Amino acid sequence: MSGLLAGKRILVTGVLTDASIAFHVARLAQDEGAEVVLTGFGRLSLVERISRRLPKPAPVIELDVQNAEHLDGLAARVGEHLGEDANLDGVVHSIAFAPQDALGGNFLNTGWDSVATAVEVSAYSLKSLTMALLPLLERRGGSVVGLDFDAQLAWPKYDWMGVAKAALEATNRYLARDLGGRNIRCNLVSAGPIKSMAAKSIPGFEELADVWNTRAPIGWELTDPEPAARGVVALLSDWFPKTTGEIVHVDGGVHMMGA
Incomplete structure (x- = not known):
């Protein structure tokens, strides 16, 4: 197999x-010779x-990253599909959620409960997911790649x-620090906006996305998830053996543009 x-x-x-980046990561990973397992939350029949x-x-394995039982049993459930003694070479974190009152211009009025949910699901879950799968990842080392949206601005x-x-x-950097000794790399792909199911839940998405129409020096296509998916697959591969704690921007260059 090549x-x-x-x-x-x-x-x-x-x-x-x-239409999601995660789907195209799974597709490209299979095209490049990987065996893939998916997780889904809620609408499992749709994911299947x-x-x-x-x-x-x-x-497809059911996974709610706020459910301790799901996390505690995740490695065993993955093992059911890959074999009890199988290792895991890569994990793709494509999980984010914020309650509606945490988006859309309500920043000054959002209560802690909604903020806590956004941080737990969208950031802390990178750590909890990785630790849940650590018994499989550390058998011969591996690569954890998360999907990001530029937080500099x-x-x-x-x-x-x-x-x-x-x-x-920040979580990615600390994971990279603490897991490097186990030969586990942790990186993020900071992708430009994609018209996906997740985008539909962001009030004012069109206003945000319009920035890319005018400021991407190499251009950006809102309906094409493949460039970001290729970045993820590259980081999952052995071609970045000493890259960890990194944020790779796949956004048409918008992140580095000034006025």
């Missing part, structure tokens, strides 16, 4: 529709249906999700 991920086993979270659109249908209407993404970036 390919960038030949012989590797990868777990991908966050596949909900075939979307899984059948992959080159090879992938098993304050974006219109993004509010507490922007804060949660800043927390995600």
Whole structure:
């Protein structure tokens, strides 16, 4: 078998529709020779249906990152599909959520409960997911890759999700620090906006996305998740053996543009 991920086993979270970056990561990973397992939250039948659109249908495991029982049993459930003694070579974190009152220009009025939910689901879950899968990842080392949205700036209407993404970036650095000794790399892909199911839940998404129409020096296509997915697959591969704690921008160059 040949390919960038030949012989590797990868777990991908966050596949909900075939328009998502996570779906295209799973598709490209399979094209590059990986065995893929998916997780889904809530609408499992939908995730299973979307899984059948992959080159090879992938098993789907239910995972709520706020559910301790789900996290405690995750490694065993992955093992049921990969074999009890199997390792895991890569994990893709594509999980984010903020209650509606934490978005849309309500920043100054958002209560702590909603902020806590946004941070737990969107940032802390990178740590809890990685630790849940550590018994499989540390068998021969691996790569954890999370999906990010540039937290250097304050974006219109993004509010507490922007804060949660800043927390995600910090979490990634500390995970990279503490897991490097176990040969586990932790990196993020900071992607430009994509018209996906997640985007529909962000009030004012069109206003935010319009920035890319005018400021991406190499251009950006809101309906094309593949460039970001390729970045994730590259970081999952062995071609970045000493890269960790990094944020790779796949955003058409907008992150580095001034006025």
